[in-house]
Amino acid sequence: MAKITKEAVETIVEAVGGNDNIETVTHCVTRLRFVLYDEEKVDKEKLTNLDLVRGAFASGGQYQVVIGQGTVDKVYKELMSVTGRSEESGGRAGDGDSENDTADKQKSGKKQNAFQRFIRLLADIFIPILPAIITAGLLLGLNNLLTGPGIFFDDAVIDVYPQWTGISEIIFIIANASFNFLPVLIGWSAVRRFGGSPLLGIVLGLIFVHPQLLSAYAYGDASANNEVPTWDLFGWNVEQVGYQGQVLPVLVASYVLAQIEMFLRKRIADSIQVLLVAPIALLVTGFFTFIIIGPVTFGLGNAITDFFLWTFDQYAWLGGLLYGLLYAPLVITGLHHTFLAVDLQLTASTDGTFLWPILALSNIAQGSAAVGIMILAWRDQNMRGLAGSAGLSAYLGVTEPALFGVNLQYRFPFFCALISSAIAATFISINNVLAFAVGVGGIPGIFSIRPPDWGAFFIGMLIVIILPIVLTYLYGRIRKVEI
Template identity: 60%
Template sequence: MAKYTQQVEQILAAIGGEENVQTATHCVTRLRFVLKDDSVVDTEAIEEIDIVQGSFATNGQFQVIIGQGTVDTVYKEMVAQTNIGEASKDDVKEASAENQNWFKRFVKMLADIFIPILPAIVTAGLLMGINNILTAPGIFMEEAVVEVYPQWGDFADIIDLIANAAFTFLPVLIGWSAMKRFGGSELLGIVLGLILVHPDLLNAWAYGDAAAEGEIPTWNLFGLEVNQIGYQGQVLPVLVSAYVLAKIELALSKRVPDAIKMLVVAPIALLVTGFLAFIIIGPVTFAVGNGITAFFMTIFDTVPAIGGLVYGLLYAPLVVTGMHHTFLAVDLQLTAGGGGTFLWPILALSNIAQGSAALAMMFVSRDEKLRGLSGTSAISAYLGITEPAMFGVNIRFMYPFICAIIGAATASVFITMNGVLASAIGVGGLPAFLSIFPQDWGPFFIGMAIAIIIPFALTYFYGKFKK
């Protein structure tokens, strides 16, 4: 008998049997099922299985958290014992998309585009944090490190260059990932991104000053004035342009003979998309992106406490639905101009709050398995990975999840009232302070303390009183 034969049988029984499974795959820590009928799932039975750390349903999938390493063995045994058959993550995504409405498919599309480029963005954010430590005054001494020790100046400049590359060429990263998602050539997506940040164009960050002085360079296309503007740090222009490019490429590929595809498809697709990007797509989406940014900035500038409260309350529920990915584009837009984002610090505090609630459950529960899961998932959340804490512990008992939201909202109100900003997106947990502007470290550390103490205390005392 294989090692996990009994557990596989228990999991299948709890999700309605093999006949209820449309397709299944696994990732690093979870089994991912697309089920024919989600209503027959017995979540309580699943939670009782010894190898299971939690379960949740999202984006048309039912996911069972097993753990790194073990999940691969369990999946192989499940495939060997059943007629389900192996499937890729793309197969499961396609199957799950059939069960989603248009809005969920849109959110999932954004997630599919942004998640692959997150490692580059997070790395850039951490490096910018190191640069901030070297160049910001008042951290180790009254003056900045590079002012007291000029020999560190070039070292800091190189770090800044490496850190800024991902943000400067953000359209290139998005172009690659978006074309992959839309089914087009990834190489053409990279070229499209490079076109939109070409050095001969007016840098997007200089647009405001150029517009104020009336010095925006233009092309004259047979009487039509087209602005020569680059889209550094912009999200929407390259997203829409990549969608158009992919559709044109795929349409041409179906109609052009193989013998001349290389000479026809890519040149025409890029040429048409390039003209559309500069004439229509770019100007429209640039205005829309700036409008969205201005909307959020107005709220947080005018009523920061309300903005912090609402986003602090909603962020964790947004994670459950997957809708939090839509705000990544806003974060990138806010950081593009160098002014910083007020949304991402709230994300970091929400992650810490979820970890604190899970940590409290380690002291509340008498179940050894739950105590162990609570402790390890709390550490994971403190390092920015909240999935085990949220889905394995907090949502399972609900009151820790609510206590975490209360703590996150309270901390968010405090930091927004004190104008805390992040220079970039980084690791959303205790290391998050590296991405916060050094002058905002004081209030952010207080916010971190609030996000640790309130969820822990509320969860602990409610758990004890509840018993």
């Protein structure tokens, strides 16, 4: 791993045009995201020649520099120190409050169209809570090893060794918390992103999962039996329904809450804001949510779920082929964040998601293509090291170093990976492979797959491990590509 030094970070700043050319800078899981005044000033060659940098590209009004998972946090902190900016917002020191943070997001939004701004919005909301969701998926996979029959024995481990039952139940509680209280996580992140108080977002999420409400997981049976409890509001029957595991209701309600809060703060004297702002904002949002937002978005979320279910039920091979072919390009454009909400909706309201297993295979395919480049560049120590580490990163679920640092640089490995991913995705879709949770999108992702589907998913993994390496190597040799 490249050493993080002040000099290397200063070189990054110089390569993007200097500190004066940086309007704002933030980061996600793997990349530094610059909003620059003039992207023409970027010295891409100087930037990509740094050992710290795995790739660089412009997208959606931002100039993104791929560093790598874990390392990007340290590089970002050093960059803040070098440029004299605030870590909270990425602006100049002293710009660290939430309103400035929202303003910084809006600066890059000025360079984006409406659709790009929407995708950026989803990314800003879901990226901060991804660690909790991925951790929950991994722990559910661990619990799956203990409770799934036919893995180690004909019966589940807890049936063969009952003394493991308590351990399994504790693991499940720890793992399931993030999904059961998903509205709390989304409420915190979304209200913060919309410019409101994160604490109010947490309270809003807690309202959504209040134990006095009928659980969203029990709504289907209760509705079928005409047993959904209601409030009588002056003759208007409002269903007493919670929104466990739901995405759309809390997203819309968070926006409404943040707008009401900001509206009140501008018009109520500072001395009495603590007495009026939060109670009024929560009360209005709460009533509006239970009466209108909740029912409408709950129905919309179910409609989206039904659409994907129908598509993969009627045309499984076509759905798998297209998603397997297009997922990596979606990562490049940032559109893949849209489907995280769909995955969460599917896992909350059905037996599992058929989209996420394809994601895992797509990541593995890009990693294998990078390994193919590593083999072709065996005599080039620098490229061999870069491609090897990028491939390993993709195998473990972080695909950006392989995508931007290796595969897109030579192009043909990227397309070899797409072909392989499409073939594997078609196969697992025909075999109805489902993931019961969102986990690590690479080889460890098999632990998030339902045990009955392990065989088909394993065959899919073999396809995306072997085929991209073979295709990349053969194309490079036959076309005599210079690496």
